[in-house]
Amino acid sequence: MSSIDQALADLRAAFPARFAAAETEQALRDENAKILGKKGELTAILKEMGKLPNEERRATGEKVNLLKAEVEKGFEARLAELAKGKRDADLAAPPFDLTLPGRLALPRGHKHPISRVREDVVAIFRQMGFAVHDGPEIELETNNFERLGFPPDHPATDMQDSFWTEDFGGGRTLLRTHTSNIQARAMMGQKPPFAFIAPGAVFRRDDDVTHSPMFHQLEAFVVDRGVSMAHLRGVLSEFAVRLYGPDTPVRLRPSYFPFVEPGAEVDIGCAFCKRPDGTRAGCNVCKHTGWIEILGCGMIHPVVFEQCGIDPEEFTGFALGMGLERVAMLRYDVDDIRLFTENDPRFLEQF
Numbered sequence: 001m002s003s004i005d006q007a008l009a010d011l012r013a014a015f016p017a018r019f020a021a022a023e024t025e026q027a028l029r030d031e032n033a034k035i036l037g038k039k040g041e042l043t044a045i046l047k048e049m050g051k052l053p054n055e056e057r058r059a060t061g062e063k064v065n066l067l068k069a070e071v072e073k074g075f076e077a078r079l080a081e082l083a084k085g086k087r088d089a090d091l092a093a094p095p096f097d098l099t100l101p102g103r104l105a106l107p108r109g110h111k112h113p114i115s116r117v118r119e120d121v122v123a124i125f126r127q128m129g130f131a132v133h134d135g136p137e138i139e140l141e142t143n144n145f146e147r148l149g150f151p152p153d154h155p156a157t158d159m160q161d162s163f164w165t166e167d168f169g170g171g172r173t174l175l176r177t178h179t180s181n182i183q184a185r186a187m188m189g190q191k192p193p194f195a196f197i198a199p200g201a202v203f204r205r206d207d208d209v210t211h212s213p214m215f216h217q218l219e220a221f222v223v224d225r226g227v228s229m230a231h232l233r234g235v236l237s238e239f240a241v242r243l244y245g246p247d248t249p250v251r252l253r254p255s256y257f258p259f260v261e262p263g264a265e266v267d268i269g270c271a272f273c274k275r276p277d278g279t280r281a282g283c284n285v286c287k288h289t290g291w292i293e294i295l296g297c298g299m300i301h302p303v304v305f306e307q308c309g310i311d312p313e314e315f316t317g318f319a320l321g322m323g324l325e326r327v328a329m330l331r332y333d334v335d336d337i338r339l340f341t342e343n344d345p346r347f348l349e350q351f
Helices: 005-021 023-038 041-051 054-094 113-127 158-160 178-188 229-244 302-307 324-332
Strands: 138-140 173-175 196-201 212-223 252-253 260-269 291-300 316-323
Touching: 005 023, 005 041, 005 054, 005 138, 005 178, 023 041, 023 054, 041 054, 041 260, 054 316, 113 212, 113 260, 113 324, 158 316, 178 196, 178 212, 178 302, 212 324, 229 252, 229 260, 229 291, 229 316, 260 316, 291 302, 291 324
Parallel strands: none
Antiparallel strands: 138 173, 196 212, 212 316, 252 260, 260 291, 291 316
16 A cells, blocks of 8 residues: 555544544634645645656545545534534523623714714804704705795706605605705794704705715704894804804805895804914915805895795894804814715724
8 A cells, every 4th residue: 555545544534533523613623624724634645646656646636535525524514513512502501581781881982073063053053042943854845945035947956956856745845955944944834033043964966075965054044123244243253252262253255145135155264274373374274265164144035035924024034054064074174074974983983
């Protein structure tokens, strides 16, 4: 008998006992790797075949393959035995009471940065006397556009008519493109005077590093007799101080929104390049201007009052709206809005 034949015979006689001695699945797999692995015993035997004459290699190769099949079959059989033994042991064990309290303290998570910002902004406005008003995310076209001064052919609707849904009998419906729909609903359901904020998710056809198809807005609006731009400016200044700290400068730039007249964009002094003396050096975040845009605002347009059943000769009001993701980006120095909704733990663990 050749040395290879002897080695195969010895291995065939030994491996069943070696497998039977393995008491765990890992021990069995380790033993199997010692035989069939890249550096295993059968692999070492195969390397010796190169020393055989050509006429003997085929017969020896068949013997090796036959032994390999036997080893694999023995491994699978023993693996099934171990699995059955573990299952039988679990069934025979005392029953486990699932109502028992846990023994290990699970790590607690924390609020999402958008949730934190929303709660902070809502708290600021509530401290200034605003109440929270809610409304649906699937909205009638009438409340989302027409009652806010958007006629059906208004070019502004081309930028915002993002996600239309099936009609519900009361007219065309879509996912709201702003929380201003709550302004229309509040005016039709409440009698002035009132001051409301309307936080919530909105949906638009946008998708880049500073825009998202779904994001969060907060609308604030006041309706009363004698409301003026001076009241709006006072609210904005107080809001900026409470959110970004004392001595935060605020400026208004004329801008256009269909539901306000006059309208303005609101900038605050850049917090990233502020010097100890209060001046701003300019940076990439503020594009070296020292100012960062945070929201839009204005005096509620008389057409909106008329559409919602309020006499514009008796009442005036102002409205402002901001993207909460924008506030969070400025607060936490985040340069890509999409990070907030990708749910990457490596990003969220930083807050």
